[in-house]
Amino acid sequence: MDEDFIAAGGHPPHVHAFHQFLYVPIGRIVVTACEREHELTPSVALWIPAGVWHSARFDSDSLIAVEDFDAGLHALPYTEATTVNATAEQRRLLLARMRSSEASEDDPAVFAALCAAHRDCLPLPQPTSRAASTVARELARTPADPRTATEWAEDLYTSSTSLRRAFRTETGLAFSEWRTRLRLNHSLELLGQGHLVGVVAARVGFVSTNGYILAFRRHFGQTPGAYTKRSVDSYAAVG
Numbered sequence: 001m002d003e004d005f006i007a008a009g010g011h012p013p014h015v016h017a018f019h020q021f022l023y024v025p026i027g028r029i030v031v032t033a034c035e036r037e038h039e040l041t042p043s044v045a046l047w048i049p050a051g052v053w054h055s056a057r058f059d060s061d062s063l064i065a066v067e068d069f070d071a072g073l074h075a076l077p078y079t080e081a082t083t084v085n086a087t088a089e090q091r092r093l094l095l096a097r098m099r100s101s102e103a104s105e106d107d108p109a110v111f112a113a114l115c116a117a118h119r120d121c122l123p124l125p126q127p128t129s130r131a132a133s134t135v136a137r138e139l140a141r142t143p144a145d146p147r148t149a150t151e152w153a154e155d156l157y158t159s160s161t162s163l164r165r166a167f168r169t170e171t172g173l174a175f176s177e178w179r180t181r182l183r184l185n186h187s188l189e190l191l192g193q194g195h196l197v198g199v200v201a202a203r204v205g206f207v208s209t210n211g212y213i214l215a216f217r218r219h220f221g222q223t224p225g226a227y228t229k230r231s232v233d234s235y236a237a238v239g
Helices: 086-097 108-115 132-143 149-155 160-171 175-192 197-204 211-219 224-238
Strands: 010-014 018-026 029-033 036-040 046-050 053-057 061-070 082-085
Touching: 010 018, 018 029, 018 036, 018 086, 029 046, 036 149, 036 211, 061 086, 061 108, 082 175, 082 197, 132 160, 132 175, 149 160, 175 197, 175 211, 175 224, 197 211, 197 224, 211 224
Parallel strands: none
Antiparallel strands: 010 053, 018 046, 018 061, 029 036, 029 053, 046 082
């Protein structure tokens, strides 16, 4: 990572000769590439292919994990800056590498692990206030947690009105919609692992399989079964 990347407030337009994976375990970054803005949060990472001009702005307290890969050695499946859903396994991998003084650069195994991220994730802005961010972190760990906004508020000694308002103001989404998007993003990983649709629905917190299918179709334009088949067919075509 270039030393001048963490300048006050951001990084001016620049381009790399290598592929870059950006992840923000703490805080928020907005990367602009090809006239599009990509918001990175603890659940959404970004691939920037070699040769793509981009700039970035970020919160002063952001923690940034960066992995660079030789474009001549690694075939990236993206030709433009692409947001992906960072899985729990990828988060653990990246944090471990940040803590390690022996992590090797341009590791093929790391490249393969990060390429397994989901490009189809839904945008999921993170709340910033104390109570709302606590709820967001807990739900990221356990998407199936059934507590309502009222129950969360009671557990955190705040009012449900304040908690709901915080989600709406800080993320642009109602609490219920924010939680649905989180659950759907987590379900992509489980579908990719080959779990049955009914199992996935239960594991991410949907009351019924039909409810999960309807929510998935509303946000992704297809059923989970069709999505899985398309993903398998795409993988076979590439292979």
